Amino acid sequence: MSAVSVDEIMQRATAAAGIFSQYDQQQTDRIVESVYRAGFAARVRLARFAQEETGIGRWDHKVIKNVVATQFVYEDIRDLKTVGVIREDTDNGILEIAQPVGPILAIIPATNPTSTVMFKVLSALKTRNPVIVSPSRRATACTVEAARICYEAALDAGAPEDCVQWLADVSREQTQALMAHSGLALILATGATGLVHSAYSSGTPTLGVGPGNVPVFIDRSADVPFAVNEICASKLFDNGTICASEQAIVVERALADDVMAAFRQHGAYFLNPAESRQLEALVLDTSGHMSADIVGRPATDIAQRAGLAVPPDTTLLIAPLDGVGDDYPLSREILAPILAFYAVEGFDHAVNVCIDLNFYGGIGHTVSLFCNDEARITAFASLMNAGRIVVNMPSAQGAVGRMYNSLSPSLTLGCGTGGKNITTDNVTARHLINIQRVTRRREDRRFARFDLSLYLDEGVDADAIHEAFNRNY
Amino acid sequence: MATATTTQTDFDLTDTGGTWHCVLAGRLDTERCERITEPLLSRLQESNQGITFDLAEVSFVASSFLRLCILATRAVGNGNVCLVNTAPTIKKVFKIAGLDGPIRID
Known part of the structure; x- marks a missing residue:
């Protein structure tokens, strides 16, 4: 759709x-099922396509992402009411009616391109919203292919023409014009911080995401080999491209040797200070941001580029650090098999380091802990600013939802106001409807029999009003 | 006053003296709209007179009916294509699509 204007x-x-506004629930659900089946059938081909085009991550792991975006998302929304009356509360006289929000612009990242397309298209069509897919420049072809597969399946099931469109070759200016277009109802912005900010600045309502910087605390009550196994399963998944994957391990010093030994059994290589500095020079670009060249690359490839001599079976590069912040570049979010490591004195110190990490670029996103002490879990969780506090599970898969918990499966993870988002929810089709409330008369009898003139008398205080208002004769 | 009537399988077209009156019924899906677009547009272009679509018996419109209305408007000018007896669900379609300006909906 390169020659088509924004208008x-x-x-x-x-x-x-x-x-689409004419379609009932049954027609809508038939379209969604058709798209789910087509996307699921294409899961392997699209995964290979995405990996080949972007060079990011692993195709076999991208298959799992495509499964989450189709099978798991479909299971989550299949029975959801999204058309007409969706809830009736006769006691309180409230009737809720779902309406589509209108055309949605779906911004797609290079790290999870085909899965994010299928997730957003399914969510949009389930709610009778047309969707315009905007690919990352690095993942245009696979993104367009995923969108095309969804669109054809939707048409086969009777969907409206142009219910899925895609931008194959548009300039940054055209994308911004589209974002600000008066006909656009909503932007689903998943991607780099700059792009998400552009979406917010457009004036169009936006459901965006924030960056992550996920600490994982291994408490002394945890099962260390289990915890390390789970962290590796998460951090190595698609070579660390999920923004909810762990970025720093925090342990009490008494556990540090056991934890390090367990990581070494999984092929982790602990860097010395000089090696850490070599790695810092590679992972950050000249403006101090994470270099796109290392995103989703294997540990051995990154080590080679950094000039580090590591064993050929190295899976993970771990940098022991003393602090968090600009003086410690490896303490920031890096979407690759690289972790920071902190050995600290006691629970309070550990929580403080996690707070520092959480607030160093990852406010509102996700934090993780391995712990079997309920009091500590609650204390830890209440001190973090995170939409998701995942306990005893791989953080990346846990935050995305469904595989390890009951969170809604999503590839758009809200980060709350800390991440400059409107919600901490895992964004789903539930967020893509306007809910109209028909309210029937249900008088508050206290108000009806209350002497309203008391409000006009400044001599009557709040307690007196409260007593009079609630008097139960 | 009707001066001529054309009855086809898909539509009834009557020249009311300066304006065509077109009665449609049922579901205006893609296939059906594609069948009627060409003959209707030919009439409009030949006669250069406006058209009123009577939608009293229409239960559904596809994108291709919107396209037909847009093409008809281009042929005879803004305000000269009119929809009458429009069901609320179909009126809403034109509102959402932003076509209620160039096309009159009564």
Whole structure:
């Protein structure tokens, strides 16, 4: 759709929105099932395509992402009411009616391109919203292919023309014009911080994400080999490209040797201070941001580029650090098999380091702990600023939902106001409807029999009003 | 006053003296709209007179009916394509699509 103007794209999208408004729940669900089946059937091909095009991550892990985005998401939304009356509360006289929000712009990241397309298209179509897919430049072809597969399946099931569109070759200016277009209802912004900020600045309502910087605390009550196994399963998943994957391990010093030994059994290589500095020079670009060149690359490849001599079976590079912040570049989010490591004195110190990490670029996102002490879990969780506090599970898969817990499966993880987002929820189809409330008359009898003139008398204080208002004769 | 009537399987078209009156019924899906678009547009272009679509018996419109209305508007000018007896669900389609300006909906 390269030759089409922004206005034409929006005209098509608004026409599709109009047509979609006539569909009932059954017709809508038939479309969603068709898209799910087509996306699921293409899971391996699209995973290979994404890995080959971007060079990021592992195709076999991207298959799992595609499964989450289709099978798990479909299971989550299949029975969800999204058309017409979705809830009736006769006691309180409230009737809720779902309406589509309107055309949605879906911004797709290079790290999870095909899975994010399928997740967003399923969520949009379930709610009768047309969707315009905006690929990352690094993942355009696989993103467009995923969108095309979804669109054709939707059409086969009777969906409106142009209910899925995609931008194959548009300039940054055109994307910004689209974001600000008066016909656009919502932006689902998953991607780099700059792009998410552009979406917020456009004036169009946006469900965005924030960056992560996930600490994982291994408490002394934890099962260390289990914890390390789970952390490796998460951090090595798709070579660390999920923003909810662990970025720093925090342990009490008494556990440090056991934890390090367990990581070494999984192929981790602990860097010395000089090696850490070599790695810092590689992972940050000239502006101090994470270098795109190392995102989703294997540990051995990164080590080689940094000039580090590591064993050929190295899976993970771990840098023991003394602090958090700009003086410790490896304490920031790095979407690759690289972890920081902190050995500290006691629980309080550990929590303080986790707070530092959480607030150093990851506010509102996700934190993780391995712990079997309920009091400590509650204390830890209440001190963090995170939408998801995942306990005794791999953080990446845990935050995405469904595989290890009951969170809604999602590839758009809200980070609350700390991450400049409106929600801490895992964003799903539930967020893509406007809910109208029909309210029937249910008088508050206290108000009806209350002497309203008391409000006009400044001599009557709040306690007196409260007593009079609630008097139960 | 009707001066001529054309009855086809898909639509009834009557020249009311300066304006075409077109009665449609049922589901205006893609296939059906594609069948009627060409003959209707030919009439409009030949006669250069506006058209009123009577949608009293129409239960659903596809994108292609919106396209037909847009093409008809281009042929005869803004305000000269009119929809009458429009069901609320279909009126809403035109509102959402932003077509209620160039196309009159009564």
